[in-house]
């Protein structure tokens with residue numbers, strides 16, 4: 001048996017880079033029985049079925065440092081959350097959901113706003129300070145104007161990162177600018193409904209010239225936060241941490257008196273938009289839990 005890493009997964013096949021070639025593998029039946037789904041990024045042990053044809057079987061999965069369900073990937077240290085300023089239209093609720101899930105995994109997160117060349121209404125002037133105010137690294141980019149591509153390269157360099165975001169925002173286009181050898185397929189956003197066409201359909205890790213790896217992934221249009229606890233959610237809105245409440249750690253910043261977070265929203269120190277997002281997710285989780293019992 002030899003060790004390797006899953007760099008790509010397509011319809012039940014796992015492509016495992018062993019350092020001595022890439023093996024096309026199936027998962028061992030026992031994995032299915034134990035309900036462990038091999039993920040791209042997994043470090044695995046494989047047995048070789050055919051050396052010539054480079055075929056094998058994933059026998060064992062090593063413990064993961066991090067794990068995301070959507071996009072499905074394990075063992076990344078950085079998440080680059082990619083959203084377009086427009087085309088497709090910006091969905092801030094979806095962005096905040098992804099931030100919550102990335103915080104839960106303890107990922108180092110950067111927000112990339114693409115298609116800045118289309119930003120006639122200067123939405124970025126509001127968005128950039130808003131998310132920087134929360135403590136996030138924000139990079140506005142345009143592949144059309146070649147804006148800030150180097151800053152993205154620097155962020156990726158030496159780390160294992162994942163690009164995540166809706167379909168059509170330009171994840172694959174941006175990666176093609178990072179390294180011209182990637183030659184990833186890109187697709188037009190539909191004229192009529194201004195939505196992406198789901199051009200990238202699988203997760204795949206690519207090696208970077210500067211060291212490290214980056215994964216291109218399929219776009220998503222919804223994310224559930226249902227498996228997060230009501231009391232836990234607030235920890236993933238990182239800007240709330242700076243404020244004290246009368247009820248301390250028990251305050252969920254909703255109806256409690258002398259809540260530092262609510263006061264900060266009123267004083268304009270915490271963004272109204274983010275607080276609205278928080279309440280929306282909180283209510284969603286609560287509703288889900290009521291239905292469960």
Ligand SMILES: Nc1nc2c(ncn2[C@@H]2O[C@H](COP(=O)(O)OP(=O)(O)OP(=O)(O)O)[C@@H](O)[C@H]2O)c(=O)[nH]1
Pocket residue numbers: 114115116117118141142143144145165166167168169170171172173174185186187188189196197198199200201217218219220
């Ligand atoms: N105006 C403008 N268009 C861009 C920019 N970046 C990408 N696009 C266009 O956006 C469309 C979608 O790009 P893709 O790279 O395929 O998007 P994706 O995020 O990989 O989409 P999926 O693979 O479907 O998840 C293409 O027509 C690109 O040419 C940009 O900076 N400005």
Ligand SMILES: [Mg+2]
Pocket residue numbers: 171172173185186199200216217
């Ligand atoms: Mg793509």
Ligand SMILES: [Zn+2]
Pocket residue numbers: 244245251252253254256258259260261262
């Ligand atoms: Zn509070």
